[in-house]
Amino acid sequence: MQIPIGIDLGTTNSLIAGKIGDRIAVLPNAEGKLLTPSVVALLSGGDMLVGQQAIDWAERCPQDMVSSVKRSMGSLTKFALPHGELTPVTASAAILRKVIADAERYLATTISDVVITVPAYFNARQREDTANAADLAGLRVLRILNEPTAAALTFGLGNENPQTVVVWDLGGGTFDVSVLRIGYGVYQVLAVDGDQRLGGDDWDQAIAHWLRQSWEKTGVMSWPEPELAYRLRLVAEHSKRLLSEAPTVEMDIANLALPAVNELPSNCLVISRQQFQSLTAHLCERLVAPTERALRAAGLVPANVERVILAGGATRMPAVQELAMRLFGQPPDSSLHPDLVVATGAALQAAILVGGEQRYTLIDVVPFAVGIATEKGMFTQLIPANSPIPTQTSRIFTNARDDQGSVFIQVLQGEHPRAADNENLGYFELPIPPLPRGMARIEVSFELDASGILHISAQDLLEDLARQVEIVNVGKITAV
Ligand code: AMP
Secondary structure (H helix, E strand, O other): OOOOEEEEEOOOEEEEEEEEOOEEEEOOOOOOOOOEEOEEEEOHHHOEEEOHHHHHHHHHOHHHEEEOHHHHOOOOOOEEEOOEEEOHHHHHHHHHHHHHHHHHHHHOOOOOEEEEEEOOOOOHHHHHHHHHHHHHOOOEEEEEEEHHHHHHHHHHHOOOOOEEEEEEEEOOOOEEEEEEEEEOOEEEEEEEEEEOOOOHHHHHHHHHHHHHHHHHHHOOOOOOOOHHHHHHHHHHHHHHHHHOOOOEEEEEOOOOEOOOOOOOOOOEEEEEHHHHHHHOHHHHHOOHHHHHHHHHHOOOOHHHOOEEEEEOHHHHOHHHHHHHHHHHOOOOEOOOOOOOHHHHHHHHHHHHHHOOOOOOEEEEEOOOEEEEEEHHHEEEEEEOOOOEEOEEEEEEEOOOOOOOOEEEEEEEEEOOOEHHHOEEEEEEEEEOOOOOOOOOOEEEEEEEOOOOOEEEEEEEOOOOEEEEEEEEEOOEEEEO
16 A cells, blocks of 8 residues: 655745654655755756755855745746746746655655645645646645644644644745644634745845845945845844844854854854844734634634644744734644644645545635626625635526627636735636527536635536536636
């Protein structure tokens, strides 16, 4: 029997876990590390380096490297590099190939079927891009699983008592909050919310900005871009991590590096945790509104929450933990390893799907409403946010004019009443047989599968003809 495999395809790092016998383990990569940096370098001839090798390469040639590509999933972004072009999907596929190849070597087996996690707040298009990356890497996706749900699965392994939990998942690029009821092996997600534009990277940027200003004032040495930006970010990220433990951090401003231990730099810049926290207080505050919205959607108040679970490396920041304490009146649960908790849950979900693991049932929800653009540029919701998935709904379309050849339908995902304010999932044109006005009867079904990916099909009720309609890309839906 195949080993159930789960992958946490992270903004900053990616991890792969497997259920081996009764145990779920995060598997080491070829470098012996559990975390593989989600970094890709494209070399001449099209060769790619992934992970630590890409970081090492970028030390000399930062222009060859892309990172945090997850933030661009679902978009038409293209990364133009000196030796070619990468897209978020091709770069993600390279990361997946690396973690799979390393795991195959470690397990001495081949891997084909996987569960991959995404932020709960990923829309249908971002999920589809994740599935496309897996496809490109030669993998079959058993399920696209929400990261906070994966964290809750891991938490539930050792906690059988029924309880209401909130998962805060702050990774490198995104923030998710999920409210769940768990107990007796049933995991029911009540509501999800989040901020797709908030992650540890933003804290890095805040320090890097401050560092750049301080560095410019010293005028010590001129660095060319993009090396300067790259070094500033590197030192900023490193300092941020250290500030989770230490009250102050010293930076070697001349070399744009952290000084080696015991080495007193002549041109030293000190940042205190307090200073860091006031530079980034506005970022912490952005955790509050999504949390309040998720609780409201679940019909709960903070006092109903029995446990706050943290996932994602950036929840190590003391300010995040203090904020959780302030909002929920209790310290967050720190029994789980924030880096490993998502991959572990993904492997457990794979075991539920293929490994005969029957003790657990999972009911997840869709993060945003799905609907269509209607008259006067308004958005009509067909599937409301926080509906349990899989789910399906249908709507009958007719012809507004005699012999109208087709209807044009725009599919959207979001929460805003105005169509233009929502995420455009695509368009499709529905062929209509030549009939007098109002006579055509085309039933269009919108199905969100258990991975949160949208499938559309159409049925001509008069002719009893079925038609599959598929979203293939941004702004483009084709009938097949
Ligand atoms: P993830 O996407 O879960 O791998 O989280 C990565 C983010 O966590 C990055 O922004 C890291 O800089 C951040 N991170 C990791 N360790 C720490 C730490 N000790 N203190 C603060 N942030 C951290």
